[in-house]
Amino acid sequence: xxxxxxxxxxxxxxxxxxxxxxxxxxxxxxxxxxxxxxxxxxxxxxxxxxxxxxxxxxxxxxxxxxxxxxxxxxxxxxxxxxxxxxxxxxxxxxxxxxxxxxxxxxxxxxxxxxxxxxxxxxxxxxxxxxxxxxxxxxxxxxxxxxxxxxxxxxxxxxxxxxxxxxxxxxxxxxxxxxxxxxxxxxxxxxxxxxxxxxxxxxxxxxxxxxxxxxxxxxxxxxxxxxxxxxxxxxxxxxxxxxxxxxxxxxxxxxxxxxxxxxxxxxxxxxxxxxxxxxxxxxxxxxxxxxxxxxxxxxxxxxxxxxxxxxxxxxxxxxxxxxxxxxxxxxxxxxxxxxxxxxxxxxxxxxxxxxxxxxxxxxxxxxxxxxxxxxxxxxxxxxxxxxxxxxxxxxxxxxxxxxxxxxxxxx
Amino acid sequence: xxxxxxxxxxxxxxxxxxxxxxxxxxxxxxxxxxxxxxxxxxxxxxxxxxxxxxxxxxxxxxxxxxxxxxxxxxxxxxxxxxxxxxxxxxxxxxxxxxxxxxxxxxxxxxxxxxxxxxxxxxxxxxxxxxxxxxxxxxxxxxxxxxxxxxxxxxxxxxxxxxxxxxxxxxxxxxxxxxxxxxxxxxxxxxxxxxxxxxxxxxxxxxxxxxxxxxxxxxxxxxxxxxxxxxxxxxxxxxxxxxxxxxxxxxxxxxxxxxxxxxxxxxxxxxxxxxxxxxxxxxxxxxxxxxx
Numbered sequence: 147x148x149x150x151x152x153x154x155x156x157x158x159x160x161x162x163x164x165x166x167x168x169x170x171x172x173x174x175x176x177x178x179x180x181x182x183x184x185x186x187x188x189x190x191x192x193x194x195x196x197x198x199x200x201x202x203x204x205x206x207x208x209x210x211x212x213x214x215x216x217x218x219x220x221x222x223x224x225x226x227x228x229x230x231x232x233x234x235x236x237x238x239x240x241x242x243x244x245x246x247x248x249x250x251x252x253x254x255x256x257x258x259x260x261x262x263x264x265x266x267x268x269x270x271x272x273x274x275x276x277x278x279x280x281x282x283x284x285x286x287x288x289x290x291x292x293x294x295x296x297x298x299x300x301x302x303x304x305x306x307x308x309x310x311x312x313x314x315x316x317x318x319x320x321x322x323x324x325x326x327x328x329x330x331x332x333x334x335x336x337x338x339x340x341x342x343x344x345x346x347x348x349x350x351x352x353x354x355x356x357x358x359x360x361x362x363x364x365x366x367x368x369x370x371x372x373x374x375x376x377x378x379x380x381x382x383x384x385x386x387x388x389x390x391x392x393x394x395x396x397x398x399x400x401x402x403x404x405x406x407x408x409x410x411x412x413x414x415x416x417x418x419x420x421x422x423x424x425x426x427x428x429x430x431x432x433x434x435x436x437x438x439x440x441x442x443x444x445x446x447x448x449x450x451x452x453x454x455x456x457x458x459x460x461x462x463x464x465x466x467x468x469x470x471x472x473x474x475x476x477x478x479x480x481x482x483x484x485x486x487x488x489x490x491x492x493x494x495x496x497x498x499x500x501x502x503x504x505x506x507x508x509x510x511x512x513x514x515x516x517x518x519x520x521x522x523x524x525x526x527x528x529x530x531x532x533x534x535x536x537x538x539x540x541x542x543x544x545x546x547x548x549x550x551x552x553x554x555x556x
Numbered sequence: 557x558x559x560x561x562x563x564x565x566x567x568x569x570x571x572x573x574x575x576x577x578x579x580x581x582x583x584x585x586x587x588x589x590x591x592x593x594x595x596x597x598x599x600x601x602x603x604x605x606x607x608x609x610x611x612x613x614x615x616x617x618x619x620x621x622x623x624x625x626x627x628x629x630x631x632x633x634x635x636x637x638x639x640x641x642x643x644x645x646x647x648x649x650x651x652x653x654x655x656x657x658x659x660x661x662x663x664x665x666x667x668x669x670x671x672x673x674x675x676x677x678x679x680x681x682x683x684x685x686x687x688x689x690x691x692x693x694x695x696x697x698x699x700x701x702x703x704x705x706x707x708x709x710x711x712x713x714x715x716x717x718x719x720x721x722x723x724x725x726x727x728x729x730x731x732x733x734x735x736x737x738x739x740x741x742x743x744x745x746x747x748x749x750x751x752x753x754x755x756x757x758x759x760x761x762x763x764x765x766x767x768x769x770x771x772x773x774x775x776x777x778x779x780x781x782x783x784x785x786x787x788x789x790x791x792x793x794x795x796x797x798x799x800x801x802x803x804x805x806x807x808x809x810x811x812x813x814x815x816x817x818x819x820x821x822x823x824x825x826x827x828x829x830x831x832x833x834x835x836x837x838x839x840x841x842x843x844x845x846x847x
Contacts, residue, residue: 186667187672188772189772191667191672191772192671192672195672355815355817356816357816357817357818357819357820359776361776361807362566364562364563364566364694364808365563365566365816366816368559368563368812372559385674389768393694395683396683396685396694396695396697398685398692412673414674414675418676420678422683551683
């Protein structure tokens with residue numbers, strides 16, 4: 147089953163580049179080439195596969211179900227040219243430069259700020275737009291780039307909604323400690339947590355910087371137990387989130403609120419923790435119940451249904467975000483009535499339209515608008531990820547304070 | 557005081573696990589003089605096999621150790637006999653390139669087979685803990701430590717008392733003399749690699765029950781093994797144990813008293829110091845005295 151998923155995803159990207167696979171009516175359609183790289187292997191492969199699947203799902207649907215798209219009076223078939231960058235920034239930049247040399251005008255992003263940043267520098271220099279769902283680091287959006295657009299707010303603006311939720315809880319928590327990895331994304335995300343939480347008046351007791359590869363957090367948890375903050379906020383990678391949660395249970399390290407930026411969104415995380423996952427909070431940029439509509443898939447439920455006809459891999463918000471990148475490109479091209487990179491760039495900068503994923507609106511620097519494209523907050527409740535914030539998208543009230551590990555295990 | 561005791565206990569538990577993860581690497585380096593850069597892959601293979609066996613048979617993952625070791629033993633034997641030996645025959649440095657290439661290739665095969673997603677082995681006692689005085693012990697880590705110590709003792713006994721262990725030591729100490737005595741050195745090398753692979757697989761199980769894992773983690777376990785061997789010395793379970801415990805203690809003490817971001821800094825600082833002061837590790841090369 148797994149083999150098929152990975153194989154399908156890998157071949158999917160290649161298949162789009164293969165002219166042999168065409169529908170009969172596609173013969174009359176002009177190709178709309180969108181290039182890029184995605185990490186199908188290496189450190190970022192887990193989420194990279196989701197991003198790739200999102201791109202391929204949207205392109206397949208538009209080509210095969212909708213019969214292509216009309217832009218400025220002509221009908222186009224999307225032709226993705228995506229290559230595996232093996233989670234390696236150097237390889238990704240080489241791949242993108244080659245595509246630019248070959249005449250590709252539009253690009254989708256890889257996954258991970260460490261890859262998106264150098265590749266965005268190349269597309270910027272060539273004045274080719276890049277729409278991406280994999281890079282949130284502030285460095286991408288504070289260098290004056292005009293041609294890169296992100297589906298998330300920059301990292302330091304991503305925790306606004308989290309802090310707002312914490313402030314609304316009763317009794318209001320007073321203190322927090324922060325755990326993050328020593329890498330570009332985590333460190334900037336941690337800065338965002340500090341800005342938002344300190345801004346809301348929460349007192350920071352400690353901050354712990356973990357190495358990029360973590361094998362043990364017992365010493366960190368000993369320090370957490372010594373001060374016992376009301377909230378423990380972890381902006382670490384999903385593997386580390388699971389490790390932290392497991393060691394918290396085993397060492398009976400209790401806090402009233404555990405927030406883990408990445409991890410609880412994944413079924414494998416919730417399955418591994420079982421009943422101990424109850425009441426853990428996380429960021430969530432999309433779920434199947436969001437109320438947005440568009441002219442392509444209709445809504446999120448229909449998108450998810452179509453995705454499941456193509457993949458057995460569980461759907462995640464990165465899949466939806468990636469599909470929305472393609473929709474965003476098409477709507478911008480239709481608004482610009484042109485396929486000139488400069489004109490499409492102007493349309494992207496002025497974007498304010500709805501997709502099944504969210505309302506698409508970018509800040510002047512190109513990152514997602516913090517309100518329109520900001521994070522929702524999810525919480526594991528009875529094994530399911532419920533949306534607890536904002537009120538407009540809420541599917542359940544938040545559980546606070548969280549039960550102690552003993553009570554969860556009983 | 558409680559915090560120091562807790563930190564030391566955590567360090568010793570972690571160190572025991574590092575030791576098991578490194579002992580196979582140490583043995584191969586000591587006997588075959590091969591730096592096995594695919595060691596981490598063998599560790600991960602053990603973890604994935606344990607996941608498959610324990611889910612299929614609904615048994616505790618630690619009970620899968622014999623089956624996983626048997627599979628890894630066979631793979632290790634074939635790997636050395638039919639691939640590495642040929643590379644070594646041409647030039648000794650080839651073995652490094654070969655094992656590095658195999659590691660890259662197998663990492664991608666693992667992604668293809670198991671997906672790049674993180675996996676986790678969750679035994680029934682995964683969330684249990686107990687206290688001795690003020691010190692809190694994580695049951696799963698203690699189980700992993702006990703399994704490590706038992707396996708290291710068995711390996712030490714095998715090398716010390718069994719006929720095959722004596723042959724392995726003899727071959728490592730005086731290859732030519734062993735050959736003159738009728739020892740099939742190629743077979744012994746393959747057997748040594750097989751035993752090492754089996755222990756790497758067992759380490760994978762132990763690691764799998766305490767940490768989430770994915771194919772991308774292989775480099776971490778190769779690097780850790782390398783550091784443990786340099787610290788403790790080459791070729792013996794005792795050296796691996798000393799190196800592993802030292803690494804575990806340094807990691808947790810640094811994380812607690814300097815900062816959780818710094819264990820790698822102190823680990824490599826210690827590595828450099830030891831290379832300058834005692835280049836053969838704390839216990840030296842187990843097979844060196846009679847060379």
